[in-house]
Amino acid sequence: MTGYAFASWDRTGAAASLTDFDDLQRTTPVRGTIAASASVNARPERPVPVHLYGPGDVRALDPRQIVRVYPLPGTPDAETTKFPMVEFDRTDLPWLFTPLAPVSGGALRPWLALVCVPARLASPRREPGRPLPVLRVSGAELPDPDRLHLWAHVQTLVGHEQDPRARVSRLLAPRRLLPHTDYLACLVPAFEAGRRAGHGETGGDLAHAWSADTDADLPVYHSWTFSTGEAGDFETLADRLQCRPIAGAGRRPMDISRPRAQDPGPGPVVQQVESALIAPDLGPRDAWPVDAHSTQWQSALAGSLEGAHGDDGEDDPEVAPPLYGRFHALAAKAVPGSTGWLDALNLDPRWRVAAGLGTRSVQREQEQLMASAWTQLADVQAANRFVDLARLARLVGTRLHERHVQPLTTDEFLHLAAPLRTRTLFGTATLASGVHASVLPTAMATTTFRRAIRPLGLLSRRVALVTRQQNPDAAEVPFANTLTTMAATGTGLSVTPRSPDGTVAFAVAPERVVSADRLPAVLAALGTSTATTPAWKTLAAQAARHAELRDLTTAELSAAPPLAPTTLDAVFRLGSVREIAVPAQFLADTRITPQDTLAFPSGRIAPTGLLTASDGTPTGTLKGMWSGHWDPLSAGGGWKGETRAPSATATAAPAPGGACSPECGTRRSRTGSTAAGDWS
Structure with missing residues (x-):
């Protein structure tokens, strides 16, 4: 069940912090004031009073705030028993510009009021210099200004207090309406300050905008007209009813000793048949006699009712008494002694009288009743058609899915x-x-x-x-x-990362193969640290010790298998050094120029930085073509090579100190590779 709660006023926002209480007689202040303080740049706070708008600041009212009026504008036959009213969307609008606060448990005056006057006495008119229409009427036609707070309230739907759509504020016009009269309803200010502001003037206070003993001129924020009809409403018509006693009204005796001429009845029994309206002083009716004869008669009646006998195919079947309500109860017979409504209706003659009258009424109006039934059934038929189409769509969709979708991969x-x-x-x-x-x-x-x-x-x-x-x-x-x-x-298009083709790995220290000016950059690219011994240094030391065990000749060195590239790649990778991370063919095509520089296939020239001796011994200069493989495995040994002069080829032992002369044959170098060319 829907429930409503009512409140005498509502305040929200800054107006809820006002401290000047309303005793229903105060005429000041015109504007509300709130004590506040402010601090700038961490300086001490200073009091800053905040002034709120009051009724003297209102010049008009937004019509969108009005959500409903009663009676509706232009109503020709409004009921005279209801008060005119107006409802607002904001629950605090009637008290929004009242610059006072309510006393605890007390009332609060609204800043505007709803008045209703006969249209023949006044009409709002526009006047020069005034922004709003002006209503000029005697103060005696207006409500008592001291009681305006009693005609304003807030209505809330119980259970939906937080829903703004379930809350409205309402103003009532305390006017008793007369029949067949034209009326004018107007929203006007309730305070003198609001009245002057509506006229475009200044000044005024919280005194009443009108009094009963003077004429009033009020600015109108909103207005509408309506007319009343015949006096009264349903309550008035109900009051006109007069009670007149009628002896024995509501019951009529009925002899049921022989309901049919050919069949004996339940005996000399007279029962009272009741109507829909009975006298309040009538006692309970006589009960149905319970004896063997009455029980036998009810059993015989139950056996003779329509539907108790099956269709025996006779051309002229017997017309039996009807079984009332058989289609509603989906029953084919009545059971004697049962307390169900179908059995009591058909086996008690008193109830059969009422059922027969109802059947006669239906038969008399059957055409109109069937037309009304078909009209009501139209929506049901439309709903059933929609359900049937939905079933057809589901069946067709299922067949299409089985035929065209399920076989798909x-x-x-x-x-x-x-x-x-x-x-x-x-x-x-x-x-x-x-x-x-x-x-x-x-x-x-x-x-x-x-x-x-x-x-x-x-x-x-x-x-x-x-x-x-x-x-x-x-x-x-x-x-x-x-x-x-x-x-x-499980991986899609992703592949396992692997080393690029042509990556070169070294098993010797970078400082042995990289010049001093490039060594910091190479170490930074490798991410090596001087705090711990890298794995590549350990592997290089093992390779060096293995190379020192024997003095390799050129043939033996060529036949020795190199270290596994995968082993070297796992501990030392120079993929970020451009001159090293190149294919093998790139190294094979690299040449050493007479100026002791490397000439790369790309055409770039760079200092070798690879033949620099660490012991200060003079080194030779290679003149000619380089041949052989690059396999530096030993950190302490030399290199063996041979020279081929243009005119003759000679073989000689290495000179003291490692220096080479033009007639040198085989030389021990620090690289361990084989070379051919002219030496000086």
């Missing part, structure tokens, strides 16, 4: 659903979200990819042609299982 189904991937649910998320979270690339679930690999597309026909030439037993349709195969891999 996973790839074909994904391509079919690609246009709807963002709107098709795949579990708890959309199909697009599921593809994005899987190993499949998102682009493979788009219509662009489906169009590119369609069976009759250009790409599929070319691939099928090439495939059939290479393998006649290949599938007829290319890319048929591309998505399924890729999803089964």
